[in-house]
Every structure is written in structure tokens, then in C-alpha cells.
Amino acid sequence: MTHRLRENGYAIWSTLMQARVAAYHVRRKDLLEYGVSPEQAGILERLYHSKDKTMTPTRIAELYFRQPNTITAILRNMEKKGLVELTKNLERKNMIRVSITEKGMQLRETISTNLTETRKIFDVLSDEELDQLENMLLRIRDKSIIQTSSSKFNATRRLDQIHESDGQII
Secondary structure (H helix, E strand, O other), rough: OOOOOOOOOHHHHHHHHHHHHHHHHHHHHHHHHOOOOOOHHHHHHHHHHHHHEEEHHHHHHHHHHHOOHHHHHHHHHHHHHHOOEEEHHHHOOOOOEEEEHHHHHHHHHHHHOOOHHHHHHHHHHHHHHHHHHHHHHHHHHHHHHHHHHHOOHHHHHHHHHHHHOOOOOO
């Protein structure tokens, strides 16, 4: 017998989108007092856990499934706040390196210990359920990457890049 959601995926799709938007608003509210958006907080976290605390805007865009110009705008705002530094690579003039500043590291530390409302979202789940949820969401994400990639090679390469950083963010 086919599961009802396989026949009409709208119900689960709708629930997934509602959960995403609702959780995003809780996180945004948690971050308001620090003057950063959820995207900016996520970028600080990624930079903090990256090798040498630096990345390229292209790499950040890949990890967040966003267009590079969107990430560039976010990074410029973060640079104005003193959270990141954007520097041109002297060897490759068209490449920019993004590094987290001391102010960015301090803010990241403060944020990571004070997101009480965001953490409360997951209080309704046991540790085992949280592990299961994470596993299921990763599988859905990976399947979506495969389905949206132009070739199997691109999908495999993109998944490898994404999986490389999966364990770095808590």
C-alpha cells in the first residue's frame, strides 16, 4: 500500500514549510538583540568552524544554497558591522576571502550560548527523535540536491562538498 503522502505530497510539504518559517521567526527573534539575522549568525558559525576561519563567498553560497550576489550583500552588511573582513586574494585578483573578525568571534560565542527560545523549539523531541529528525532532513536535502543537479557528476560533487561541512556545525 502506498503511503498517503506519496500520493499527495502537499500535506507534508506544507507542514515542512510551516515548520521552517515558524522556526526561522523564533531564531530571528532570538537574534534581534544582537543585531544580526539568522543568515548572518549562520555565516559566523560556518566561518568559526572553517579551516583558518576563512572561506570564499562562493563556498558560503554553495553551503546555503543561495545565489552568490545574495551572499555578497549579506557579507557587505556584516563587514560594515565589523563582524567579517573581506580581502582580495593577491594571487587571484577576482577571488575574495571572508574571515571572521575578533568582534565576529565574540558575537558568535555570545549568540551560541544565549539562543534560549531557539533551543526550546526542540524541547518537544527526545534526543533519539532529534537524531532521527536530523537524519531524515539530511536525506531529504541530499535527494533534493540530486534532483536539482544537472548531472550525476555535479550532484555527487556537490553532495561531497556539503557532507564535508555537515559535522562542523552544531
